Amino acid sequence: MSDMRESFLSSLRFRTKALEMALATLDKGGEDALVSIARVVQQLDGSSVEYGFPGISTCARAVLDASDEDIPIATQELVDYLKSVSRAAAAVSEGGTGVEDVAIVESPDVPAEESRTVSVLHVDNDDVVATLVADRLSRDGFALSHFSDGESALAEALLNPPDLVILDVKIPKMDGFELLAHLRSSPKLAEVPVIVLSSMGSERDVVRGFDLGANDYVLKPFSPSELSARVQRLVPAS
Amino acid sequence: MIGLFPTVVAVIVFNVVLAMLVVALRLRSDRRERSFRQVEARWDPLLVRVIGGEDVSAPTIRPDEARHVLVVAGAYARCLRGSDLDRLQAFVEPYARTLLPELRSRSAEKRATAAELLGVLALHKCSRYIVETLDDPSPRVSLVAARALSRPEYPEHTAAVLDRVHRYSHWSPSLISSMLALVGSGAMEDLRSYLADPDRPSRGRAVVAGTLRLLRDARSAPIAAAALDSDNPDLVVSSLRLISAVGSSQQAESVRPMLEHDVFFVRAEAASVLSKIGDPWDVDAVANLLHGDSPWAALRSAKALMALGERQMLEDLSRGHGLASESAREALQVELV
Numbered sequence A: 001m002s003d004m005r006e007s008f009l010s011s012l013r014f015r016t017k018a019l020e021m022a023l024a025t026l027d028k029g030g031e032d033a034l035v036s037i038a039r040v041v042q043q044l045d046g047s048s049v050e051y052g053f054p055g056i057s058t059c060a061r062a063v064l065d066a067s068d069e070d071i072p073i074a075t076q077e078l079v080d081y082l083k084s085v086s087r088a089a090a091a092v093s094e095g096g097t098g099v100e101d102v103a104i105v106e107s108p109d110v111p112a113e114e115s116r117t118v119s120v121l122h123v124d125n126d127d128v129v130a131t132l133v134a135d136r137l138s139r140d141g142f143a144l145s146h147f148s149d150g151e152s153a154l155a156e157a158l159l160n161p162p163d164l165v166i167l168d169v170k171i172p173k174m175d176g177f178e179l180l181a182h183l184r185s186s187p188k189l190a191e192v193p194v195i196v197l198s199s200m201g202s203e204r205d206v207v208r209g210f211d212l213g214a215n216d217y218v219l220k221p222f223s224p225s226e227l228s229a230r231v232q233r234l235v236p237a238s
Numbered sequence B: 001m002i003g004l005f006p007t008v009v010a011v012i013v014f015n016v017v018l019a020m021l022v023v024a025l026r027l028r029s030d031r032r033e034r035s036f037r038q039v040e041a042r043w044d045p046l047l048v049r050v051i052g053g054e055d056v057s058a059p060t061i062r063p064d065e066a067r068h069v070l071v072v073a074g075a076y077a078r079c080l081r082g083s084d085l086d087r088l089q090a091f092v093e094p095y096a097r098t099l100l101p102e103l104r105s106r107s108a109e110k111r112a113t114a115a116e117l118l119g120v121l122a123l124h125k126c127s128r129y130i131v132e133t134l135d136d137p138s139p140r141v142s143l144v145a146a147r148a149l150s151r152p153e154y155p156e157h158t159a160a161v162l163d164r165v166h167r168y169s170h171w172s173p174s175l176i177s178s179m180l181a182l183v184g185s186g187a188m189e190d191l192r193s194y195l196a197d198p199d200r201p202s203r204g205r206a207v208v209a210g211t212l213r214l215l216r217d218a219r220s221a222p223i224a225a226a227a228l229d230s231d232n233p234d235l236v237v238s239s240l241r242l243i244s245a246v247g248s249s250q251q252a253e254s255v256r257p258m259l260e261h262d263v264f265f266v267r268a269e270a271a272s273v274l275s276k277i278g279d280p281w282d283v284d285a286v287a288n289l290l291h292g293d294s295p296w297a298a299l300r301s302a303k304a305l306m307a308l309g310e311r312q313m314l315e316d317l318s319r320g321h322g323l324a325s326e327s328a329r330e331a332l333q334v335e336l337v
Helices: A002-027 A033-051 A056-068 A076-094 A099-105 A127-139 A150-159 A176-185 A203-211 A224-234 B002-051 B063-077 B082-104 B108-133 B139-149 B155-162 B173-181 B184-196 B202-214 B218-227 B233-246 B249-260 B264-277 B280-291 B295-307 B311-318 B323-336
Strands: A118-123 A142-147 A164-167 A194-198 A216-219
Touching (some): A118 A127, A127 A142, A127 A224, A142 A150, A150 A164, A176 A194, A194 A203, A216 A224, B002 B063, B063 B108, B082 B108, B108 B139, B139 B155, B173 B184, B184 B218, B202 B218, B202 B233, B218 B249, B264 B295, B280 B311, B280 B323, B311 B323
Parallel strands (some): A164 A194
């Protein structure tokens, strides 16, 4: 179990580092950092919502809106907020402090007790696909966490079992089929619906996916709207 | 010593000029990269919202940034299909024509990029230009255009692509077969006609036989049987594989003579095909390959015999020495695994 936590925390450390780098660019007036920050914050939001980061997606949306309106630099309030997110994420990734320490970053705009949203864990190392899936599913009311390799996704799933998993087959460290087999062999995750989203569309691959326990198999190129409908069928959003 | 001075000066000047050139190129590249990142940062979230179905009141794409926006949109378009793709295409389509001059660029890379982007973003508006690009002097650019046109929504372009298949001899036949198979059932008639036409290049016909195999087109089995008359071993093998995938005992009569073909890999393939569509009395002819000069044909023959239910024959053979015995042992081992 401690290995799983360590794996999750290493991915958290990576994202924290990326956030700090983007913040450093923002401090220097770097306009491009807005989008990078929004992406990292969205990833942090997805993967660590259970660690006390409610409200980060509000922040991410604010960054995106600021970007849309061509505002060259975010407000100081936003920057301060992001810095506190970065500090809190770093504190969690140190391993010693835990959930309580990050309560300080909760957005005052977002109530701490929200109605529980359906959580979807998405594993894909293609950023474009990740963006498309995240946008569609978050619009449709799902809480999405994204991982780009099989090992950290499995670690996260074991720590915080999601309501549904979407996985690609060709992913680093542990391929999607192997990840699927692990999910199905875990008592905690055996019943979690899994959708394979892959460009591997041969009959053999599709049959293998279903044999391993996939509930659905969607081929790339894909329609995010259709994917969302398939997710809705398996786990209706609250 | 004095005579060397001008040479030394010339070398120094040359190096200084070279260094300045490198710095200038690097600066230009950095500026382009920065400019692209800025356009991406501005347009990426907006394009995602467009794909998501939001009614976006977008600022007009400036002519100088249109190409960058299309590159960003292209990355999304390659992952998408259905109504999400339609929305993105409708949004960027008015700007796609800015890529047309690039189809006539001196740089083959630019021409290929333009053809690919036009293919994913605005094929129905720009198909005429992409069809013209099939005749690009560079086979690579032509192949990119062929790939852009090989889509199930546009089977009408299959004939034009097939007319240029012979240009793609530098690429793996299976790659070209897979590309053509993307068109799907709408391409069947054109593909069958191509395979049936002895005046077409043999290599192209071999590629098309591979496509029909991927598409599992049962109606092409008799055409493949007729193509076995070809002198080109690649076409013969490709046709045999097509028969193996979709054929029946009706083609067995055409396949049997291939067991005595001059080329060993044709004999090997024929043995394999007969194990699927042949009759019990093909056993002897297939077994003859065990005693030939080709280890590959012998092994395929042994595996074919196993598929024909001749396990006992192989077990008897496996106790001896020589090529036939080794092949029999190998086939029995594979069966065990």
